[in-house]
Amino acid sequence: MLIYGKQVSANLRAKIADKVNDFESSMGRKPCLAVIIVGEDPASKTYVKNKINGCAEVGMKSLSFEYPDGEPQQNIADTINSLANDDGVDGILVQLPLPKGYDESYLLSLIPDSKDVDGFSPNNLGRLAMGNPRTVSCTPLGVMNLLADTGVDLQGKNAVVLGRSNTVGKPMAMLLLNANCTVTVCHSRTVGLEEFTRKADILVVAIGKPKFVTGDMVKEGAIVIDVGINRVEGKLCGDVDFDSVEPKASFITPVPGGVGPMTITMLLYNTLCAAVDRELNKR
Numbered sequence: 001m002l003i004y005g006k007q008v009s010a011n012l013r014a015k016i017a018d019k020v021n022d023f024e025s026s027m028g029r030k031p032c033l034a035v036i037i038v039g040e041d042p043a044s045k046t047y048v049k050n051k052i053n054g055c056a057e058v059g060m061k062s063l064s065f066e067y068p069d070g071e072p073q074q075n076i077a078d079t080i081n082s083l084a085n086d087d088g089v090d091g092i093l094v095q096l097p098l099p100k101g102y103d104e105s106y107l108l109s110l111i112p113d114s115k116d117v118d119g120f121s122p123n124n125l126g127r128l129a130m131g132n133p134r135t136v137s138c139t140p141l142g143v144m145n146l147l148a149d150t151g152v153d154l155q156g157k158n159a160v161v162l163g164r165s166n167t168v169g170k171p172m173a174m175l176l177l178n179a180n181c182t183v184t185v186c187h188s189r190t191v192g193l194e195e196f197t198r199k200a201d202i203l204v205v206a207i208g209k210p211k212f213v214t215g216d217m218v219k220e221g222a223i224v225i226d227v228g229i230n231r232v233e234g235k236l237c238g239d240v241d242f243d244s245v246e247p248k249a250s251f252i253t254p255v256p257g258g259v260g261p262m263t264i265t266m267l268l269y270n271t272l273c274a275a276v277d278r279e280l281n282k283r
């Protein structure tokens with residue numbers, strides 16, 4: 001069966017829009033997300049545009065800061081610091097990757113934990129690792145929502161995550177562990193990868209290689225979640241070879257229309273939660 005991320009996402013956005021409306025009625029302001037982009041990467045520009053449009057769709061305020069590649073790092077740092085101190089701003093997002101020459105971890109470190117709607121800060125990642133999460137990285141959180149939508153009980157299942165990035169693979173593994181799965185993280189240096197993937201009841205693929213996972217690598221009846229977005233000969237495809245894997249999977253996400261739409265929805269959710277938490281902390 002296909003997992004329709006677009007539909008799950010639309011249902012969640014409608015609920016978020018209701019809560020945004022409640023927030024505005026009681027607080028007299030809208031939740032606000034500030035997005036910073038540096039450089040001209042076309043994919044990043046599209047993502048940022050979709051984030052800004054997503055805010056409008058659920059009734060949130062957004063601010064966008066666009067800098068050319070070559071903008072002095074101090075100017076970007078000054079913007080982040082001023083947004084950090086702006087009481088009307090709930091979330092700050094620096095679109096990654098930054099162009100070469102910028103110190104990504106320094107700039108991200110200027111975002112206070114309470115406004116880190118990407119869930120990338122050491123505190124937010126650490127809290128997730130300790131089973132007491134606050135803000136969780138958007139893509140893995142979206143995957144958990146898609147898994148919940150299948151109705152399958154995750155407890156005790158063998159979950160295999162392909163990829164170990166700080167933004168997807170690691171938080172994904174921790175979320176699955178917190179959901180009582182038995183979790184294995186595989187990556188580009190894993191020896192005998194197929195032996196692991198063939199044991200997976202749940203296979204989450206975020207390895208960044210087009211059509212990398214093929215049918216022979218997947219267990220009959222597995223749930224397969226494809227986080228990849230690749231452009232091959234002008235067409236979008238995932239990290240999973242859909243045609244050979246789909247007949248074996250009990251559930252599978254398509255690309256596009258699977259995980260992709262969930263990521264921005266989770267960003268909107270994280271921004272709403274940040275706004276609510278910040279207001280509660282003032283009391």
Ligand code: GUN
Binds near residue numbers: 118139
């Ligand atoms: N670039 C690709 N995905 C993301 C994301 O989730 N957050 C940020 N900040 N940059 C990204």
